[in-house]
Amino acid sequence: MDWPFLTRTAGELLCGVPLTLRLAGTALCIGFLLAASIAALAQSRHAPLRWSARIYVGLFQGTPLLVQIFIIYYGFGQVEFLRASILWPFLAQAYWCAILALSLNTSAYGAEIIRGAIAAVPRNEVEAARAMGMSGFLLQRRIIWPQALRHGLANYGNEANLLLKATSLASVITLMDVTGIAYRLVAKTYRSEEIFTIAGMIYLCLAFVIAVCVHMLERYLRPGGRV
Amino acid sequence: MQPAQSPPMPSGPAPSVITAQKLTKRYGALEVLRGVDLEAHEGEVISILGASGSGKSTFLRCLNLLEVPTSGDLTVLGERVRFRPKGDGLRIADHGQVNRLRSQVGMVFQNFCLWSHRTVLQNVMEAPIHVQGRNRHEVRDEAEAALARVGMADRAGYYPSQLSGGQQQRVAIARAIVMQPRVLLFDEPTSALDPELVGEVLKVMHDLAAEGRTMLIVTHEMAFARDVSSRIVFLEQGRVRAQGTPQALFRGGMDERFDQFVSHFMRQG
Numbered sequence: 001m002d003w004p005f006l007t008r009t010a011g012e013l014l015c016g017v018p019l020t021l022r023l024a025g026t027a028l029c030i031g032f033l034l035a036a037s038i039a040a041l042a043q044s045r046h047a048p049l050r051w052s053a054r055i056y057v058g059l060f061q062g063t064p065l066l067v068q069i070f071i072i073y074y075g076f077g078q079v080e081f082l083r084a085s086i087l088w089p090f091l092a093q094a095y096w097c098a099i100l101a102l103s104l105n106t107s108a109y110g111a112e113i114i115r116g117a118i119a120a121v122p123r124n125e126v127e128a129a130r131a132m133g134m135s136g137f138l139l140q141r142r143i144i145w146p147q148a149l150r151h152g153l154a155n156y157g158n159e160a161n162l163l164l165k166a167t168s169l170a171s172v173i174t175l176m177d178v179t180g181i182a183y184r185l186v187a188k189t190y191r192s193e194e195i196f197t198i199a200g201m202i203y204l205c206l207a208f209v210i211a212v213c214v215h216m217l218e219r220y221l222r223p224g225g226r227v
Numbered sequence: 228m229q230p231a232q233s234p235p236m237p238s239g240p241a242p243s244v245i246t247a248q249k250l251t252k253r254y255g256a257l258e259v260l261r262g263v264d265l266e267a268h269e270g271e272v273i274s275i276l277g278a279s280g281s282g283k284s285t286f287l288r289c290l291n292l293l294e295v296p297t298s299g300d301l302t303v304l305g306e307r308v309r310f311r312p313k314g315d316g317l318r319i320a321d322h323g324q325v326n327r328l329r330s331q332v333g334m335v336f337q338n339f340c341l342w343s344h345r346t347v348l349q350n351v352m353e354a355p356i357h358v359q360g361r362n363r364h365e366v367r368d369e370a371e372a373a374l375a376r377v378g379m380a381d382r383a384g385y386y387p388s389q390l391s392g393g394q395q396q397r398v399a400i401a402r403a404i405v406m407q408p409r410v411l412l413f414d415e416p417t418s419a420l421d422p423e424l425v426g427e428v429l430k431v432m433h434d435l436a437a438e439g440r441t442m443l444i445v446t447h448e449m450a451f452a453r454d455v456s457s458r459i460v461f462l463e464q465g466r467v468r469a470q471g472t473p474q475a476l477f478r479g480g481m482d483e484r485f486d487q488f489v490s491h492f493m494r495q496g
Contacts, residue, residue, distance in 0.1 A: 128340035131291055132354040133330030142357055147344050
């Protein structure tokens, strides 16, 4: 074992961790807000709104993330009105293209998780709240969301884990996240086995941390004694 | 538990709390209510009896608008509920009005329907704080008093899933009475309970009735209805088939169908 090489490589790869976490964290937050809005649309009383939510979800779940990244990064630059728009300073940067693609992609999955979580709130508990005079936002805030959060948390943790690993695709549009740095090192040294193994271990550790956080949150939110 | 007080002596006709006129409810081709009239006065304890499918639960649920009647008139606490026509039925016209009325009409469900993510005490405190906007400290005292009233003070920190059905239902009753409702609706409150747990819930309801509270009770507990009610309303196929005092009805001979219904239940019991 070439320990000096391994520690040097690990050190260099760790420099990519902040970017990886920034991509995952930002996309998770934006994606969640989008997901909540889409889930709300999916429950709308108006059929066209429900359909548009369904089409959105179908579109992003049905196409590969890598293709979505390519369309945004390479494709958008060829659209004249986007180049002219105020968004162009953002869309011209690989970083924001990756954020956009990851956010849109995760929001489609997140919307389904939220929809399922809300559907899992016992109807009769909602009815009891209505019978006491609750409705609208109060009902959502006090009865529906707290329970939906609990139902959906494990699934959303899963999605966060998938998102973390999906950020590695951002490396193909020049971003120097953990995977991007790994590519560069491999190109320099041709020692792909060791380098990618270390990269994999870094993702493993990050995923573990996320899993622990989700688990702790779940325990915190669980009513006492419930299994 | 506090000793039950005797109901106040009525002086003249008590004011009407709920008046339903010609209420109908249809689900597609299925006519559940075919024109039900009922006037409930303050202090009355009305048991609504009837076979499964007679429409008694649907009727009760119409009274706090958990079901919107297909036609008819409804006056709750002196306010005529505002509907607007939609298709061949009605819709709630003023949700603010309905929410306001609901907060003064307590409801106890067959399946307790406690909020599973909140403790017993939180369940009881939820609506007074967030619907009525009352002071938390004040509400806390009242919630604890309400729990003591139903014999559940020592379970304040428990979650619903940690309680028996009878205990959950008693908490549900505390959750309803802490709102200081003008009328209480009970929708088969003991039907989901194991037989040995029915008594503790009926005991609480008996005490509430003895306090002079206005109550409408859909139930299959014949003995309870006979002993506690001031009036029995017997529904059959979505209509009021017979009504009167328990003495008049249970003596028999007033309505043939009611006698059959009762004898069927008494045989089972």
